[in-house]
Amino acid sequence: MNNYWLKIIFHYIFLIFSVYLITFFLIRLVPGDPIDFLVGQSNFSADVNQIKEHLGLDLSISEQVFKALKNLFQLDFGLSIHQNIDVLFLLKPALINTALLAILSISMAVVISIPFGLFVSYINRSFLNQIIKCVNAILIAIPSFILAPILILFFAMFLDLLPVSGMEQPSSILLPAATLSISFIAYLVKMTMDSSEELKDSVLIIAAKSKGLNLSYIYFTHVIKLISLPIVTAIGLQLGGLLSGTIITEMIFSWNGIGKLLIDSIHQRDYPITQAAVFFIAISYVTINFMLEFIYLKLDPRIKTYHE
Amino acid sequence: MNKIGLIFPSLFFILVVLNNFLGWDPYGMNFDLILKPPGFRGFFGYDDYGRDILIRLINGFLVSFEIVVLATSISFLMGICLGCIAGYFRGPVDQIITSGMTIVQAFPGILLIIGLAAFLETSFWNILFALTVTAWIGFARIARSQTLSIRESDFVKAAILMGADRNRIIHKHIIPNILAPLSVELNFTIANLIVAEAGLAFLGLGLSSPFPSWGGMLRDSIDYLLVAPHYVIMVSLCMILMILSFNSIGEGLKKYINE
Numbered sequence: 001m002n003n004y005w006l007k008i009i010f011h012y013i014f015l016i017f018s019v020y021l022i023t024f025f026l027i028r029l030v031p032g033d034p035i036d037f038l039v040g041q042s043n044f045s046a047d048v049n050q051i052k053e054h055l056g057l058d059l060s061i062s063e064q065v066f067k068a069l070k071n072l073f074q075l076d077f078g079l080s081i082h083q084n085i086d087v088l089f090l091l092k093p094a095l096i097n098t099a100l101l102a103i104l105s106i107s108m109a110v111v112i113s114i115p116f117g118l119f120v121s122y123i124n125r126s127f128l129n130q131i132i133k134c135v136n137a138i139l140i141a142i143p144s145f146i147l148a149p150i151l152i153l154f155f156a157m158f159l160d161l162l163p164v165s166g167m168e169q170p171s172s173i174l175l176p177a178a179t180l181s182i183s184f185i186a187y188l189v190k191m192t193m194d195s196s197e198e199l200k201d202s203v204l205i206i207a208a209k210s211k212g213l214n215l216s217y218i219y220f221t222h223v224i225k226l227i228s229l230p231i232v233t234a235i236g237l238q239l240g241g242l243l244s245g246t247i248i249t250e251m252i253f254s255w256n257g258i259g260k261l262l263i264d265s266i267h268q269r270d271y272p273i274t275q276a277a278v279f280f281i282a283i284s285y286v287t288i289n290f291m292l293e294f295i296y297l298k299l300d301p302r303i304k305t306y307h308e
Numbered sequence: 309m310n311k312i313g314l315i316f317p318s319l320f321f322i323l324v325v326l327n328n329f330l331g332w333d334p335y336g337m338n339f340d341l342i343l344k345p346p347g348f349r350g351f352f353g354y355d356d357y358g359r360d361i362l363i364r365l366i367n368g369f370l371v372s373f374e375i376v377v378l379a380t381s382i383s384f385l386m387g388i389c390l391g392c393i394a395g396y397f398r399g400p401v402d403q404i405i406t407s408g409m410t411i412v413q414a415f416p417g418i419l420l421i422i423g424l425a426a427f428l429e430t431s432f433w434n435i436l437f438a439l440t441v442t443a444w445i446g447f448a449r450i451a452r453s454q455t456l457s458i459r460e461s462d463f464v465k466a467a468i469l470m471g472a473d474r475n476r477i478i479h480k481h482i483i484p485n486i487l488a489p490l491s492v493e494l495n496f497t498i499a500n501l502i503v504a505e506a507g508l509a510f511l512g513l514g515l516s517s518p519f520p521s522w523g524g525m526l527r528d529s530i531d532y533l534l535v536a537p538h539y540v541i542m543v544s545l546c547m548i549l550m551i552l553s554f555n556s557i558g559e560g561l562k563k564y565i566n567e
Binding site for chain 2: 149157
């Protein structure tokens, strides 16, 4: 038991450090001297030195790594170059906005797709199944930057129900959340249908049937428990797609989340923000995967014995 | 049914070849035809500068596809080499390669591609680099897990008993056996990279603007969503069809191999 957790925790810490160092050294990829790039025309040496000190580029590499690690422990991600405020101060509201969007879209997807998938496999009409599988294949493959304009065109322009973009009204979260959740819904419906189809002929279901249990009762109490593990896995895997999907979706709907902060900072060449945003998105992804390990263990205690 | 997936890409390839011979001009502007909807002249309509959308789509496809195919083939080779090495030698070599894979995978989706593109100069080779860095993981994972299981199979043991050396086992026994699942992954990677490359262009991090690219065209078309919906519809239709085609080719291959 201890060995298993030690391994996972060690893995987690290793990932945090390596992700941090990668994001830290991204700035070294800038062609030539990043300082020349930032200062541009005004080539005063005072300016240059100040920015160099600001970015910590006046130190040697080993000193830079040391300083970076020290900053990580102090949760110091530097100052924004353009606005001259603490990066964390900018990141906090952005992270909250993104989390709001992600949580809403995931809960929308789970609430809609799992009952729907179970219901479809419960009715079990091959014609309906074929149609749903086709629609699913299309919806899974469709990228967010294509889906978003279609949704805007239909709901905001044609029906005039929801705001096109921005975040002034509470209802303006609906379109970006729908954009993020639609392909996820399709994916979850596919998962539920596939895994309940696999279970259909299992001994467990036959036993429950022979006890005289109602088929709908079997589906919504027994099957739902059995398919929860692959679904949690799917949620975990899909979160990666979701977290990077928010970047583009936030840009389209000008939702002030971390993705928009990231892209805006790239266009403004505000490197400390870019570094911190990349780091935080990656870290939240790693952390979610880390937490999934706990949930797996709760859902399926066999995993622990397997690892021992 | 999955053969339908071949129709659209091959149609586009024919158009690309025709374009090569006839030299349709993707930059030719015609101010009388600005945002003109599809008709007999210009099947896909015209964009905001009066340029033919179909011709721009064909030219944009050429550039994007060049990057995507190069990135896929480089990452295919990288994935096979590193995956085989990790799976065959195991031990510390395997650990180093696997931890490299987990580090890259800590960046979800196209985040690392965006991060790299943000700091690198936007050029053909740099975008290629950014795409390859993330794409090799899929191949390496499959190659590694397949090699691990094939290494324990009886025919490999027999080959070792007959005195075959490492090179011979890897080349003659392992690689031919892992090619099938990898070729399935190949199609999915192409589809994913088309999306990733278009996403980069959409965010303004791809090749610069006068150059036709699908992502860039989509971004431009969103500005004219109300005035000229045909622009956005044509571009997104093409992209969806292309992605679906490669996905369905992959699905078809998977079914064929499993049977």
